[in-house]
Amino acid sequence: MVVAYLVQVLVDDPADHRLPADPAPISPVYFPKLAVPIVSSILRHLCLARSNPMSTAPSDTPTTVSLADEEAVKRILIDTLFGLWATVNNLTRLRPSRRERYRVTVFGSARTEPGHWVYDEVKQMCSALGAMNCDIITGGGPGLMQAANEGARATQGAQGVQSIGIRIHLPFEQNVNPFVEQAFEHATFFTRLHQFVLMSDAYIVVPGGLGTVLESMMIWQLLQVRHLPDTPLIFAGPMWRGLVEWAKANMLRPGFELARPEDMQIPRCVDTGAEAVAVIRNHYARWLQGES
DSSP states (O other), X not given: OHHHHHHHHHHHOTTOOOOOSSOOTTSOTTOOTTHHHHHHHHHHHHHHHHHSOSOOSOOSSOSOOOTTOHXXXXXXXXXXXXXXXXXXXHHTTOOOSSOSOOEEEEEOOSOOOTTSHHHHHHHHHHHHHHHTTOEEEEOSOSTHHHHHHHHHHHTHHXXXXXXXXXXXXXXXXXXXOTTOSEEEEESSHHHHHHHHHHHOSEEEEOSOOHHHHHHHHHHHHHHHTTSSOSOOEEEESHHHHHHHHHHHHHHEETTEEXXXXXXXXXXXXXXXXXXXXXXXXXXXXXXXHHHO
């Protein structure tokens, strides 16, 4: 997505590196404005290097490859895809010097209907977070994702809080929930999870199924290997205590350790939405000090 966007900008006008006034809806909001001129400059230098090679020695690599040579075509496709992947990974290392908004991602079930007490609890929790001027990010779908976005919208008018949904295209979930203000859509879970990581300052995991487990386990693992520094991961609800206890019992067995004891301390287990808000309030206060 990022590479395609950059190529479009460069092809349209290589001399003009300004971002368009109205970017495409799927353009990631975290993409720094300096990235386009930086990458454009690099590409120009690469083109000059290719047109004026330092060495005139003949290369063993053929300049053209016949489509009939299936193995050579396969190698080119693999090399190109890995090159694009490396480019995107390198671009996502760029960060703005100052974040304007504190954003909390809420992972949770798509199956819980409005009117259920858990729906109301999540809605109230995110309304309290909105009152603190925190943006809310969800998967943009129904259920507890909708409850979180609805809570965010309840305080939007007074605080300018953003209600964001990062969607995945699924045949049984056709539409973004009506409380999402800004929606992004992905074709794969991989890129969707990546955007959650890039946009979020904290994570709250409310009751959910296999998709919620996938999301929360990825964040836990990124915190374990320190790819996410100083980022709260809060498990809200008694079901998650059982998961953490299972992990402790099976991964910390004497003589067959599969993790470190400190890894089990990464997620913060709470029973209520109010307790989750209290954890976020403390972290948000430190974030404000660091950004001021």
